[in-house]
Amino acid sequence: MIKEIFILRSIGCLGIVLLHSIHIALTTVPIREMGELAAITFDSVQMILYYGTPMFIFISEFLISYSYRNRELPDNFLRKRFKFIMIPFIIMAVFYSLPYILEGPNSWFIKVSMNLLIGDYHGYFILIIFQFYIFHLLFHSYLKKASPKILLPAAFLINMAYLTTFNFTEPPAALPYSTYIWERFYWVPLFGWIFYFMLGYYSGLYYESFMRALKKYRYMIVAGPLLTSILLLYFYHSGFLTVHSSKRTDIIIHTAVFSLFLFYVTSHLKYPxxxxxxxxxxxxxxxxxxxxxxxxxxxxxxxxxLDIGVTYILLLFIFSLLSSIGTVFLLNKWKHGYLLIGKIGAPYVPPASAGNDHKSTSL
Known part of the structure; x- marks a missing residue:
């Protein structure tokens, strides 16, 4: 098992919980109670934390590529992931639509349909992941033979062009539902995440070369997150790019640099x-x-x-994190609980104990 992945996954997860806690707190707590400087600071922190979701694309594909680089994908590759990932997505899509029952059966039906079909809740990430599972299944034999020196830049340009289109243009009036597509649905197609997939694929496939490159360019990698954070905050606060999500054009470089930084730093740890x-x-x-x-x-x-100011962010973060962990723990005590909320991942096993069969706990 790759110890760095455990750390990247946990940092990405904590970042997502924190940025959502900040978002809700800034919506609920008036600026006069929080303080204008504190509000601006945490708004900026939230912007920096948008690496979380795209980092999970990188992590997921890295593990699949690394785990199966010397063996064929199993026949149950998609079936296993449907059972452990897609079914919980479906359950949660219904769960998060339940409040709309109060607005009537039609409103609920529309909401649950949108959640299930186009990911109209925060679980949309799973629809993205499944597109890449299928993409990997169909094209991994070609990707393995192709040159990353060609495909990585190509994927980067496609990803940049796709996000730039939705970040810097207005929805065309002639296109049905164009406002929704420009504001939300463009998140789901794989073109907005293809670079993270390619980076994960070739980093896992050429793992040893990847680690050598991290050491070779370590000074750039260590300085990278600071530079990209300054750049994206400048773009945001200057008004050049005001999109407030992980689908910003500049998040591509920020996420890649941050992922490489975490990989390099944690590679020096003996255990996660x-x-x-x-x-x-x-x-x-x-x-x-x-x-x-x-x-x-x-x-x-x-x-x-209560007048608790920025402490509300910490309250939301700790409460949601601990409550989620407790719920996952209790549901997994039931033999079918994983269908509701997914399985608890396997613990880290040092390479010497893991043998030669590189099995992963990837989603």
């Missing part, structure tokens, strides 16, 4: 820290459930508001 290994094992369930607990805490807070 226990707390990060633990979070990594629960990350899928945390991802699916944390927003529910953030909404629940925010609903209660709105009924009984």
């Amino acid at each position: 820290p226990k707390v990060l290994e633990f979070i990594s094992r629960y990350s899928f369930g945390i991802y699916l459930l944390h927003y529910f607990y953030i909404f629940l805490a925010d609903f209660i807070f709105r009924q009984y508001p």
Whole structure:
């Protein structure tokens, strides 16, 4: 098992929970209570944390590419992932649509259909991942023979062009549902994430070369996250690019640099820290459930508001994180609980103990 992946997955997961906690807190707590400087600071932190979702694309494909680089994909490759990933996505799509029942059966039917078919809730990420599972299944034999020196730049340009289109143009009036497509649906097609897939694929396929490259360019990699953070904050606060999501054009470079930085730094650790290994094992369930607990805490807070300022961010973060972990733990005590919320991942096993069969816990 690759210890660095445990750390990347946990850092990405914690980043997603924190940025959603910041988003809801900034929506609920007035600036006068939080303080203008604190609000701007946490808004900026939220912007930096948008690496989380695209990093999971990189992680997922890295593990698949690494695990099967010397063997064929099993016949149950898609079936296994449908069972452990797509079924929980379907369950959660229905779950997050339930409040719309209060608006009537038609509203609920529309919402649950949109959740299931086009990922109209934060679980949209799973639809993206499944596109790449199919893409890997269909094209891995070609990708293995192709040159990453050609495909990586090509994927980067496609990804940049795709996001630039939606970041810097207005929805065409003649296109049906163009506003929704420009604001939300463009998140789902794989073109907006193809570079992360290619980076993960070739990093896993050529793992040893990848690690040597990290050491060779270590100074650039260590400085990279600081530089990209400054750049994207400049673009954001200057008004040049005001999109507030992980689908910003500049997030492509930021995520790639941040992923390489974490990989390089954690490669010097003998074992992943226990707390990060633990979070990594629960990350899928945390991802699916944390927003529910953030909404629940925010609903209660709105009924009984307190003047706690930025502390509210910490409250949402801790409550949603611990509640999600507890729910995943309890549901997995039931033999079919994984169908609702996914399985708890396997613990880290040092390479000497893992043998030669590189089995992963990838989604």
